[in-house]
Amino acid sequence: MRRTGSGRTALLAVLALLATAPAWAADIEFYQTVDRTEVGTDDTFKLTVVVVDAPSNAQVRLPESNDFEVLSSSRGSQRSISLSGGGPAVIQDITRHELLMRPLRAGKLTIPPATLTAGGRTYRTDAVQLTVREGHASGAPQAQQGGRNALPDPFRNFRNMPDPFGGDDSDMEADEPVIPRGDSDLFLRASLDRDDLYVGEQATLSLYIYSRVDLSSVDAVTMPKLEGFWTEEVESPTQLTGEQKVVDGIPYRAYLLRRRALFPVKSGTLLITPAEADITTGFLFAGHRVHRVSNGLKVKVRPLPSGAPPNMSNANVGSWRMSLDVSQTRVELGQPITVKVILEGQGNVKNVTPPKLTGPASLKIYEPTTTDRLMPNRNRIQGRRVVEYLVMPQRTGTFTLPELRFPYFDPSRRQYETARTDPVTITVEAGAGGVSSLPSTMTPSQVADAANEQKNVLTTGGLRPVRAQAHFVGPSQPVWMRPFFVVGVLAPLGLLAGVAFVGGMRGRLATRSEAGRGRQQAKAARKRLAEAEKLKAGADAGAFYVEVEKAMVGFLEAQLGFPVGGLTREALGEKLAAAGVDAERRARVLFVLEACDLGRYGGGVEPGERRKVLATAAAVMEGWAA
């Protein structure tokens, strides 16, 4: 009897049952880690032994050593079930054993492997090496794993552990991925190795797919908007290569999509928008396409500290060395020189600008060409920027290319540094000419220039040289403001004024003596006339007339300025007339003098006669005086 159909149906039913049944992970994962590798004898540390997907009857034997004492121990289990894409549910059992331990002696100590016995097989973790010092050890804890070197400690969120996303790059520190609630089996995760940095300093952005399902392909990736950053590609895998990562105790396959270096170009809090990706899961007809959006990020960018050298660009950040490569330092006129300014180091290679090559006018320096070579290492952008100049000597002689300085900020040392080159001396000689040795990089115009510039070009213009000799002159006032000048100008005028003053004074003094003498004589004459009046009633008429005559003569001499005693009456009359004396006064004068002559010789004894003579003399003087 032939059975038809039943056997095939049963087989399909079993296969269907198997397909829908939960899938147990096939591999047992077993490893142990410590939270630090350097401890003191007075310190404690934590040893964690992790068992993933072990059978229920598996026997775990924790490491035992006489070098350590176990202060406490705990055991925890976790089961995760994930359903995705129509595939079978994946169940994972995770058991962890935590031992709080303390070393009993100093030295290089080893924690022996833990063992796991399951299904007749024995699994062993790696041993863990510890450095134990006397007392307390300094420094932050550093984890070491035993048994799964490539995998991070899944419980690192409880401790300060290295970045699992940085691979073996100890510089990188990523924040803890957070499993989204809705898409826990497949999510997109963006992370930064640092979120607090200086302007121009590098941060590394990594974009991962975390998946617990099989991926077929990533169809499209939209990177975040990176406003405020200069970006450089560090890693962009063409094939999906997953690595095992455990997040919150749940193992994932992490696929790196992109890794970029970010160099902030401005300070402040900069936002990185979420990335997006279209991902196809499953195989062939069972696969389907999902859209995932990553988390956004924030970066705090600090401005460069104060004290920056003047005119330093914000892009000059990192660690740099600078050198000068001169093709030759002794050339013939007309032969070009290639000078390379080489800046190499770690930082934003493509955004730094090496200092411009300068030189004397005798060296014609053409516009340079710039080439960059990036050599990322451990996710850090580094490399070299070469600025190549073509220098064409214009004259024979020895010329110097001055030193170059490149100031930059070193964020690791948090201080400004300066990379510099030494001056280069170039000797240009008069040669036979010829442009056969021109470099191939020269353009035709440069070759033409080279052919035309085999002469010692002596042009006018340019800066005239400094003077070799100096006649030193101290600060001084203008000539006309110096004291001697003022004195010299005023001295002749002063002399002239002095002479005039003295002459005037002398004249005035001379005039003053003659007049005074006249006044004195007139005064004496009046006094004598007053004496004569006392004698007019006396018996001696002669004495009276003598006094009157003396008074009149003295008065006339005082008024006329010359002696009148010896003059005849006619001569006296003429003198008086010449002096402008009127006739009446002249007659009176002559009457008085005649009366006096008569009186002295006996006449004029009558008192009335005396009074008349005296009155006439007084009238002559008074009128004259007026």
Add this chain to the structure above:
Amino acid sequence: MSDAATQGYYTAEEAEAVFQQANDAYGREDYATAQAHYEKLIAHGFGGPDVLYNLGTTHLARGDLGRAVLALEQARKQGGRASDLEANLSLARARQVDKVVGAAADEAFLPRLAAATDGAAVAWVFFVAWLVGFALLLFRRVFPSLRRTAVAVVAGLCLTAAVPAVLLLGAHIWVHQNVHEAVVLSPTLVARELPRSEGRSLFEVHAGLKVQLLEETGKYVRIRLPNGLEGWAERDGVAEI
């Protein structure tokens, strides 16, 4: 060398040594050192047109256009024109940012007259003519019998020559007292309508431009450009020649 230079901080030999060090530094294109030495000489009374010329040339080599023009103009003011000085001044002017456009304002007669003549020479001509004229008059009076006519003629010529000389000297004194020229030192200097920081900006001038200072109020000076443009600028931005 003047008396001022022989006494004080340096001896003449030391000053000469400093000058040569400055020149050597200039030759090595160590312009900062050269500038420091030249400035030290001037600060200690060992200036003069040669040192000022070298200082200006050093500034020019360093690209400091404002101080270059200032030092070269001071050298010209002290020592008059020289071919190398004029060449470097022309080079400095060629590098200036500013181009003063428009009909030049009529410069007053006296400044032009003073610029065309040497004030010190004029002063000395007047001084000598004046003294000699009066000395001859005195001689004629003291010694009336000796060539009275000839002495009188020479004295008259001297005093006659002293008249235009003193007029020219007066022009120099007036210009010295009233006309103040300066050079813009700031890379960019804003000329405002009023001597206040919030005053409306009229125009900007740049390093190396020669301007005239008209008046000063607080930290502002009123400047006039060769074409007559005027505005108030910060005093620190200019230096008087």
